[in-house]
Amino acid sequence: MCTYTTEFAEITGSGKGRDGWFALSSATVYYDHPVHAPAEHTLNIDFTDGRPGHRVAVELTATSARELVAAIERALGSVPAELLT
Amino acid sequence: MDDGMRAATIRIAGAGGDQIEAYAAGPAGTGRRGGVVLIHHMPGYDRWSKEVARRFAVDGYDVVMPNLYHRDAPGADPDDAAAAGRANGGVPDERLLGDVAGAIDHLRGLDTANGKVAVIGHCSGGRQAVLAACNLDLQGAVDCYGAFVVNDAPPERQLPMKNLVDQLPNLRCPLLGMFGNEDAYPSPEHVDLLEKILTERELEHEFHRYDGAGHGFFGADRPSYRPEAAVDGYQHIAAFFARTIG
Numbered sequence: 004m005c006t007y008t009t010e011f012a013e014i015t016g017s018g019k020g021r022d023g024w025f026a027l028s029s030a031t032v033y034y035d036h037p038v039h040a041p042a043e044h045t046l047n048i049d050f051t052d053g054r055p056g057h058r059v060a061v062e063l064t065a066t067s068a069r070e071l072v073a074a075i076e077r078a079l080g081s082v083p084a085e086l087l088t
Numbered sequence: 089m090d091d092g093m094r095a096a097t098i099r100i101a102g103a104g105g106d107q108i109e110a111y112a113a114g115p116a117g118t119g120r121r122g123g124v125v126l127i128h129h130m131p132g133y134d135r136w137s138k139e140v141a142r143r144f145a146v147d148g149y150d151v152v153m154p155n156l157y158h159r160d161a162p163g164a165d166p167d168d169a170a171a172a173g174r175a176n177g178g179v180p181d182e183r184l185l186g187d188v189a190g191a192i193d194h195l196r197g198l199d200t201a202n203g204k205v206a207v208i209g210h211c212s213g214g215r216q217a218v219l220a221a222c223n224l225d226l227q228g229a230v231d232c233y234g235a236f237v238v239n240d241a242p243p244e245r246q247l248p249m250k251n252l253v254d255q256l257p258n259l260r261c262p263l264l265g266m267f268g269n270e271d272a273y274p275s276p277e278h279v280d281l282l283e284k285i286l287t288e289r290e291l292e293h294e295f296h297r298y299d300g301a302g303h304g305f306f307g308a309d310r311p312s313y314r315p316e317a318a319v320d321g322y323q324h325i326a327a328f329f330a331r332t333i334g
Contacts, residue, residue, distance in 0.1 A: 005129070005130040005211050005212045005235065005273075007130075007178065007212070007241070007247045007248075007249070008247065009174055009175070011175075029175075031171065031174060031175045033174065035130065036129075036130065036131050036211075036304070036310070038131055038134070038167045038170075041311060042311060043302075043303070043304065043310065043311050043312045049171045049174075049175065051171075051175070055160060055161030055162075055164045055168060055169065055172040056161060056163075056164040056165065056168045056172075058168055058171055060167070060171065
């Protein structure tokens with residue numbers, strides 16, 4: 004099915020797209036049909052700067068997405084708090 | 089045998105008179121024939137959807153598939169445009185109707201037109217095909233596993249689209265529906281309810297349901313592809329188009 008559900012996050016950082024690095028302003032997160040990944044549904048994240056076509060996209064299986072969340076939390080948790088902004 | 093075909097990206101007037109991109113395919117011959125509006129699925133105006141357009145052209149119809157995300161990302165790759173469309177909140181029903189109406193007008197204006205036009209959509213396009221059939225002058229409609237035709241999404245999901253129950257009495261043409269029995273949206277119970285509503289109102293419909301198939305069984309480039317269901321489904325579509333727009 005098409006889930007239609009979409010979550011948004013305002014983000015600050017950079018991503019590397021087809022034309023090189025650019026500043027990111029938002030992430031769109033949804034669990035729906037992938038374009039490329041060999042799965043019926045995937046957790047998809049589009050990192051963008053708001054301009055169409057300026058996008059860093061990933062399509063992850065649900066298990067992979069949870070592994071990624073856990074890895075991010077481990078990485079953030081392993082450094083001194085004063086380094087985190 | 090004349091089996092030539094033409095296919096190209098064109099511009100049509102969509103909702104509000106906007107010039108939007110569309111993919112057009114049709115036989116090369118000049119004989120009169122019906123038209124098909126193909127509504128792409130939520131992942132957008134992609135390679136598979138264009139293949140489906142060309143399939144119906146091979147079957148002898150003029151086909152137009154409006155790019156429903158054109159306004160969100162003019163000139164972008166289909167997957168980037170789909171992502172932008174999603175980020176912008178999806179395709180509003182009113183805009184969808186305007187874009188499909190523009191595609192219908194384009195088809196009826198072709199020198200080869202016989203005046204008859206059907207609509208077909210997959211996935212989100214299935215619901216949109218039913219929506220179009222309740223509001224526009226069409227001779228046939230094909231709903232391939234469209235969700236949220238008779239049911240709303242759970243309230244916690246806060247989705248923008250509503251079910252079409254209040255519009256179904258306005259259905260103006262025969263409806264062909266194809267559904268996988270392993271699908272959850274629409275589930276077999278949702279399809280039962282749609283069939284019940286149409287039967288009670290004596291609205292012409294023909295449904296086919298497939299065991300062992302879930303959502304997206306026509307999608308030949310996806311793991312959900314079920315060749316037996318798809319082959320049988322395409323035979324029903326061919327017969328339906330021959331009867332309604334041939």
